[in-house]
Amino acid sequence: MPQIDDLVLFTQVIEHASFSKVAELNKITKSVVSKRISKLENQLGVQLIYRTTRKLTLTEPGSILYHRSKDINQVAQSAFDAITGYNEALSGNIRVSVPTISGELLLAEALSDFCQKHPGLTVEMSMDNHFVDLVAQNYDLVIRTGYLEDSSLIARHIFNSRWVICASADYLEKHGVPETPKALHHHNCLGYTQQSTGPFDWLFVRNNTETYTLKVDGNFSSDNAVALRKATLANNGIAYLPTCLVFDDLKSGKLIEVLAEHSGKVVGIYAVYPYTKKPSKRIQALIEHIRERYITMKERF
Template sequence: MNKLNELMIFAKVVEAGSFSAAAQLLGVTKSSVSKKISALEQHLGVKLLQRTTRKIGITEAGQGIYQRCLAIQHELDAVEHEVAAVQQAPTGVLKIGASPMFGNATLAAMMPEFLLRYPDVTVNLHLTELQSDLIGEGFDMSLRMGEMADSTMIAQHLCTVKVLICASPSYLNRFGRPLAPADLESHQYLRWQQEDTAPFEQVVLQKNGSYYESKINSKISSNNAIALREAAINGGGITMLPDFAVEQQLAKGELEVVLPGYHINSYPISMVYPDRRQMPAKLSVFIEYLKTKFNR
């Protein structure tokens, strides 16, 4: 890298016509320029410039090296223009990580419109319950649920999710609609169970500042919330799901909210990405797209 720097300084001296003029253009001292040229000549083993008290002249070897410097400068300019174009124009593969429920219920439906706006972008939507290693696995962004622990990543709030208790009308017509939290104990509960953790045996609800604990009975449990939603739609029991995951099913009448006067839980969803600096255009426009969609 030092030799490349010396070559570019040599080219600047030739173009400026003197060490002093080149030093002024480069913002360094005349002695620094002279030392760089001397070091380059010593490394190449040839004289590049003929120095006199009034002006400098370029040797035959120096003329050949200068032409090579012009070619190198041209390539450097092309690289800079290419990088600038990537930064300014949304293009390339955008790798996004999200949970299966959020990805399937919300993000996947948003991708076609985004790609119509930015046809030079390709989306790789990776769905997993595990938190992705953004840098190690090459992710541009991850959508994460819950409060963020201290991290070197940038976390930008996207939305707040409300958890709902719901069941199908057919199930509730058959087994009755709970009127109080204690009534949940006599129902079949479809339980989400995270891998490598003990299953929870009760749910906690809140109303007017008071908390109510209710034991639950489960014959069906899964680590996949989509499976639990489908089981609930088909009359398998009562379950808790985020509002975005059941919005359409509630509107269609496939599910209905149970104990609507009680609050269960709410949590944020955050857009997490490595750094704000030198953010590629493909990620910048995707962030703004998501913010616009969720603000609506």
């Protein structure tokens, strides 16, 4: 089986386009580099590089191998960095931006507990539902939900948040309980404008696996989920809300979940930070602390 070190050496040869430079970089001879590349080719049973006196050219198998393995050295180094000095004392200041709901329900306590656990460290938490510019606004870490498009940032998945369709008992008694998603066309649905698909494009699931979007209608929408919760509690319609926001209302019976077997909205919660080869230990530790706190309260999410 090929050795990882030989694979790393192969990627270096391609990146530097020179056996000599790679030999100098690794403090070995050029002939050793050549022999190890030849050994890798023999083990794989394919030629990886066309060698001439003027240049090195990748073969088709070589190109495939390079593009699949070019980050292997960085990934390995990041793994080692993640635990190197793990027990070192944490210090400094961390600026964090979090969503309003998560901040109020979980993260304010979690982050302040983190500061208590590490006396030499301070955290400045800002609550904002819009995605902030980490670099321009000087944030070290951002907690957000949904898909990350900016490739210059790193996103680590922390948890999944399940959303529920719910209404008050009084509303359902007056207007009836919808038995199918299409029945929502006969109800006043409350829209969440922070959805990228639109406030009244609700996500459902059929056959336990296939998701689809159904457009509903309503006379009220907001970019604030707390406002939608209040409108729902006031008997004004049916809303699609994060479980964590209405968990206590569902437990107490103030709100009732409907179409549970059809609701398909699950939103990923991510820790986002600027791209670096080696995130600071305090950022790594804080992300892990946040992840553990979500796990301990998974029933609410």
